[in-house]
Amino acid sequence: MTHRVTITLDEETFAFLNDVASSNRSAYVNQLLKQERRNSLQAALRKANQEEAEDTNYQEELQVWESTLKDGLSDV
Template sequence: MRNTMTHRVTITLDAETFAFLNDVASSNRSAYVNQLLKQDRKNFLQAALRKANQEEAEDTNYQEKLQAWESTLSDGLAND
């Protein structure tokens, strides 16, 4: 389910940034800023996931436990 609630915010931009926003956003600055923030959030989450994966890969204790569990994959159960 998509959250359709919107919120109004007031931000302060310098003149150069405001002019750029007006140039690139056409008539819908809110949609443009919203899209930029969504992309930045996606980038942030991807970076956090990469960091967590890297930490997991470097954790030798975890890797040893993972190997022990992976040995149960061939326990004779059907893979349907």
């Protein structure tokens, strides 16, 4: 599904878009927005991982569960 959007660009930005987008401005803008979304998600994941690594209570809880990983299993 696609949607139509109307945006306003200044003269310089519009000229740049025309230069780099070839004949399909919509595809170019769509690609830029998808990349920005990926960047945003990656930043959120990095932040969440950093917060997890700094959470001492969580790390202690992980250590408790770590000891149960091989419960009843032999080293083969």
